[in-house]
Amino acid sequence: xxxxxxxxxxxxxxxxxxxxxxxxxxxxxxxxxxxxxxxxxxxxxxxxxxxxxxxxxxxxxxxxxxxxxxxxxxxxxxxxxxxxxxxxxxxxxxxxxxxxxxxxxxxxxxxxxxxxxxxxxxxxxxxxxxxxxxxxxxxxxxxxxxxxxxxxxxxxxxxxxxxxxxxxxxxxxxxxxxxxxxxxxxxxxxxxxxxxxxxxxxxxxxxxxxxxxxxxxxxxxxxxxxxxxxxxxxxxxxxxxxxxxxxxxxxxxxxxxxxxxxxxxxxxxxxxxxx
Numbered sequence: 001x002x003x004x005x006x007x008x009x010x011x012x013x014x015x016x017x018x019x020x021x022x023x024x025x026x027x028x029x030x031x032x033x034x035x036x037x038x039x040x041x042x043x044x045x046x047x048x049x050x051x052x053x054x055x056x057x058x059x060x061x062x063x064x065x066x067x068x069x070x071x072x073x074x075x076x077x078x079x080x081x082x083x084x085x086x087x088x089x090x091x092x093x094x095x096x097x098x099x100x101x102x103x104x105x106x107x108x109x110x111x112x113x114x115x116x117x118x119x120x121x122x123x124x125x126x127x128x129x130x131x132x133x134x135x136x137x138x139x140x141x142x143x144x145x146x147x148x149x150x151x152x153x154x155x156x157x158x159x160x161x162x163x164x165x166x167x168x169x170x171x172x173x174x175x176x177x178x179x180x181x182x183x184x185x186x187x188x189x190x191x192x193x194x195x196x197x198x199x200x201x202x203x204x205x206x207x208x209x210x211x212x213x214x215x216x217x218x219x220x221x222x223x224x225x226x227x228x229x230x231x232x233x234x235x236x237x238x239x240x241x242x243x244x245x246x247x248x249x250x251x252x253x254x255x256x257x258x259x260x261x262x263x264x265x266x267x268x269x270x271x272x273x274x275x
Contacts, residue, residue: 055185056168058151058237059229061099062087062136063112072169072228073098074237075150078141079116080269082153083227084240084256085124085134093118098138100148111148113138119268121261129205132226132242133256135268151229154236157259163190165213165238167253169228188213188230191252199252209260211239212252230255 060081062071071087081098088096093115101110117137124131142148159165168185196212197203206212213230230239239255258265 054147056183056229056231057147057149059168059183061101061110061170062227063097063099065095065097067099067112069099069170071226072241073136074227074229074240075100075142075148076153076237076265077150077269079138081136081138082237082240082258082265083134083136084242085120085132086242087227088118088134088136089120089124091118096136098136100142111143113140113142115139121264127204129243130207130209131256131261133240133261133264135265151231151237152235153262153265154232154238154259155262157257159190159211159232159238161190161192161195163232164188165190165230165232167213167228167230167239167241167255169241186215188215188253196252196254205243206254209257210242211255211257213239213255214250214252216250 058075060073060075061069062073062081062083063069071083073081073083073087076082096115096118098113098115099110100113115136116139119135119137121131121133124134142150144150165188166185167188168183170183191199191212191214193206193208193210193212196210197206199212200206211230226241226243228241229237230241232238238258240258242254242256244251244253
């Protein structure tokens with residue numbers, strides 16, 4: 001049976017989390033037009049609340065072969081997970097595994113799945129920080145139950161300004177903090193592309209493939225844990241964590257817009273990927 005109970009010691013997980021999380025960060029320099037002197041980082045949650053075990057049954061932990069969590073991912077099909085391409089760039093499939101869990105604690109027992117294929121978007125980082133989306137195909141089907149389920153992805157752009165969206169992740173709960181063991185969630189407000197781009201001073205790092213959402217000052221995204229889901233009030237996946245200005249200073253967090261990549265996702269799953 002390819003799904004196996006994890007049996008990695010807590011001490012090993014902690015040590016690996018410290019070393020591997022540093023390697024997985026995408027440090028992005030801010031241009032002179034950006035209204036902050038900070039650096040950009042992949043998203044992590046600050047100022048959220050501990051999430052119930054049933055809140056996000058589609059969420060997975062993307063880990064290395066030694067059981068170290070380094071990114072989030074979302075089950076969208078019986079063998080497919082969507083995540084950020086920046087999480088997987090340069091990694092071999094035998095060094096990555098997908099872990100589903102019956103707890104909201106990523107360090108607790110869970111089922112892990114070997115990876116059959118990693119598909120980065122063909123235009124990932126062309127230009128830089130664009131098309132940051134990828135798919136993982138597992139070697140076997142996911143074992144569905146009440147705490148392990150796929151999510152509906154949003155095929156069309158129908159978000160409205162001010163709409164509440166929810167992000168999930170195991171990110172740090174304070175600036176410079178360690179990984180959180182328990183899953184956290186945070187409500188954000190959808191920001192239109194024009195207003196988001198204006199906030200960032202017209203940066204070239206944003207395009208129609210991005211989605212912006214903002215929390216109050218002191219609540220938002222920070223270091224690590226890209227690839228996590230952004231979900232609308234209907235329970236649909238609308239975004240995948242990409243980047244933001246650290247950390248929770250009121251600037252919009254930036255996600256890959258699922259509706260923009262819907263055709264690419266469906267075509268890839270069906271074995272006929274398009275550009």
